[in-house]
Amino acid sequence: MANQLTPDEIKNINKALEDRIIAAVEDNSKWKSVLPDLMNAEVFVVAQVSDKTDANGKKLLNILSMKNKEGQMCIPFFTSPNKMAVLATPERKSFNCMKMKTIRLFEAVKGKAAMLNPGSHNCTKLFTPFEMNLLVMENRGENNK
Numbered sequence: 001m002a003n004q005l006t007p008d009e010i011k012n013i014n015k016a017l018e019d020r021i022i023a024a025v026e027d028n029s030k031w032k033s034v035l036p037d038l039m040n041a042e043v044f045v046v047a048q049v050s051d052k053t054d055a056n057g058k059k060l061l062n063i064l065s066m067k068n069k070e071g072q073m074c075i076p077f078f079t080s081p082n083k084m085a086v087l088a089t090p091e092r093k094s095f096n097c098m099k100m101k102t103i104r105l106f107e108a109v110k111g112k113a114a115m116l117n118p119g120s121h122n123c124t125k126l127f128t129p130f131e132m133n134l135l136v137m138e139n140r141g142e143n144n145k
Contacts, residue, residue, distance in 0.1 A: 013079070013080040013081065013082075014041055014042075014043075014079040014080050015080075017034075017037055017038065017041055017079060018079050018080065018083075018117075018123055020033075020034045020037070021034060021038070021079070021116070021117075021123050021125070022122050022123050024125075025122055025123065025124070025125065026122075031125075035135060036138075036139060038102055038116075039101070039102045039103045039106075039135055039136075039138075039139040040101060040102070040103070040139070041079070041101065041102055042099045042100065042101055043077045043078060043079055043099070043100065043101070043102050043105065043116075044077065044078045044079075044080070044081060044083075044084060044097050044098070044099055045063055045064070045075070045076070045077050045078070045097070045098050045100065045105060046063070046064035046076070046084070046087065046095045046096065046097060046098075047061045047062060047063040047064065047096065047097075047098045048061070048062050048096040048098075049061060049062075050062050061098075061108060063075055063108070063109060064076060064087075064095075065112065066115075066118070068113075068115055068118065068126065072113055073112065073113070074112065074113040074114055074115045074118075074126065075105070075109045075112055075113070075114040075115070076114075076115050076118045077102070077105055077114055077115070077116060077117075078116075078117055079116070079117060079123070081097070083117045083119075083120055083123070084097070086118060086119030086120070087119075103135070103136055103139050103140070106127070106132040106133075106135060106136050107136055109132075110129070110132075110133070111129050112129060113126060113127060113128055113129060113132075114126075114127045114132060115127070
């Protein structure tokens with residue numbers, strides 16, 4: 001990997017945003033100020049570019065999905081590589097990871113739920129497809145520059 005980060009650099013990726021998410025998990029009224037920043041933030045997903053293309057000739061992404069505690073399929077996404085550690089098992093310790101803006105992820109997985117930082121006890125949120133669509137529409141002008 002050409003651009004390998006130090007452990008301290010990894011620890012500090014989106015740290016301020018994670019702190020605000022933790023505060024919003026504790027007090028739901030704070031989500032309104034956090035969500036625009038989350039939509040513009042670069043997050044991490046377990047994905048790889050597919051050989052298949054869509055109708056416009058763009059390469060498709062193969063994105064990991066998983067079941068949440070309620071048994072619902074959702075797309076996990078993470079604010080930092082450290083938060084991805086929940087996915088590691090003794091058999092599988094590395095992943096094809098992509099960094100992308102949250103708004104782009106939500107556009108790519110239309111119709112599916114997404115879970116922010118699954119496995120984190122204080123920095124997680126489930127986004128329904130309806131919520132994701134609203135957030136994309138509300139933040140499209142800001143993020144598609």
